Amino acid sequence: MPVLRLSRIEKRTKVEGPGLRYCIWVQGCPIHCEGCFNPHTWDPNGGRLMDIDEIYEDIKRTLEASPELEGVTFLGGEPFSQAQALTTLAQKIKELNLSIVTFTGYEYEAILKSPNSSWHSLLKETDLLIDGPYIQSQHDLGRPWIGSKNQQYRFLTDVYKHLEAKLSEIPNKLEIRLHPDGTISANGMAEPIDLHMLLELDYERRR
Ligand code: SF4
Incomplete structure (x- = not known):
């Protein structure tokens, strides 16, 4: 079973995507946006290693204790740097009927053009992708969960389509x-x- 290098887990949060979510901040980000809020997640050798099975069991326990949990969010760090392991985890999470929200500092178009098949696999498991680097000169907290105007919401499945027209009503x-x-x-x-x-x-x- 693959392992994930992670920075932090928050088992229950309401501010990293729609509804109550289990959040995984992966460790390691090659993008290095100026003004990043999480520079401690950049070092690809930092954080700690955790087995995917162990994380999955913890998500299951969290869901049993909090049935209102509606999904899991991957953020970081850069989730696409660990796309293979996250895809495996996401496939297991989907069996629990939980949604997947993935944040990335890469732009959606770049991911679509990438020859890296694991990037496409992670996209396939993602319901809502929030893409683009944080750009300090475009800093804006007017939309939920994100920090700059260039960042975009990509509704890759129907799970959160209903939110598309209502984003301006959701506070950060x-x-x-x-x-x-x-x-x-x-x-x-x-x-x-x-x-x-x-x-x-x-x-x-x-x-
Ligand atoms: S992509 Fe995210 S984690 Fe990486 S430097 Fe930019 S804001 Fe920070």
Whole structure:
């Protein structure tokens, strides 16, 4: 069974795609967008390795505990750098009747033209693709889940087609978690100044 190099997992979040989702931030991104919110996910040797089966079992347990879970989101890091392993995982996830949302810093057209067959396989398992690099000069939080105007939503199956005309009604949100050990974590989208303040707050709490 293949393994995935990942940065982080959040078992339940409502800010990384439609509905309640299990989110997997993969580790490693060759795109290096200026102003990226997750530069700690760039190093292809960082993060940790986890067996696909182990992740799948955790998703199953999460679904049993939270039947309202509607899907899994792949983001990063760059999911298409680990397309083979994610395709295998996505195929298993689909057996649970969960949807797949995939974020990528590559443009959809480039993925379509790619000779890399695993990129096409991952597209085939994806219901909603959100594509394009983060471009700092086009920073815009006016649409859900994304950070710049150039990024696009590609409804590759009918699962989320109904949202296409309603995207402007879905707000971009940030989730903040205070953990029992006093640390703070966040995911979702926020202005860089707000994220900076959050990091400072976390630093103060740890002192
Ligand atoms: S593609 Fe995503 S993770 Fe990679 S550098 Fe750009 S914003 Fe960051």
